[in-house]
Amino acid sequence: MDLYDAIKIRRSIRKYKQKKVPMDVIKRVLDAARLAPSWANMQGVRYIVVTDKEQVEKVIDATSQKGKFASAPMFIVAISDAKWSGNNGDMAYYMLDVGIALEHLVLAATAEGLGTCWIGFFDEERLKEVLAIKKSNRVVALTPLGYPDEAPAARSRKALSEIAFVDTFGKKLE
Secondary structure, three states, X not given: OOHHHHHHHOOEOOOEOOOOOOHHHXXXXXXXXXXXXXXXXXXXOEEEEEOOHHHHHHHHHHHOOHHHHOOOOOEEEEEEOHHHOOEEOOEEHHHHHHHHHHHHHHHHHHHOOOEEOOEOOOOHHHHHHHHOOOOOOEEEEEEEXXXXXXXXXXXXXXXXXXXXXXXXXXXEOO
């Protein structure tokens, strides 16, 4: 699938078919995330692939959104640590590193015919407990991964002229 097509059709999926994602597909999606750029090429993002049904249930519980993700067959949890990246003043780049990597992952998943839904609201301490993540590490985001059982319509987007400027803020891109 063409990158621009993947960008256009990617949607947040909350309902999934109960069809197992083959491990070779999971590895391709993770490899796309692995290739993402990072601060000073430190490659400080780590991934936990959660496929065990009991563990999946515990992850869903930690999101406090059971109704939304009850059919999720698996999750990928992205973690990092400030020491695995750099910072610029008070901006910790590990958050950006995870953001770039997870976006690579969700676009690769879309190209594979899979659905994802970026989740940033969760009980981090509960996830650390369930997934045996060290206290010093941060759970930054997670996504269910599976074959979509819904096809949400595209949401409206602002016009490019409203969000992009030339040389200075407010100078319209024409």
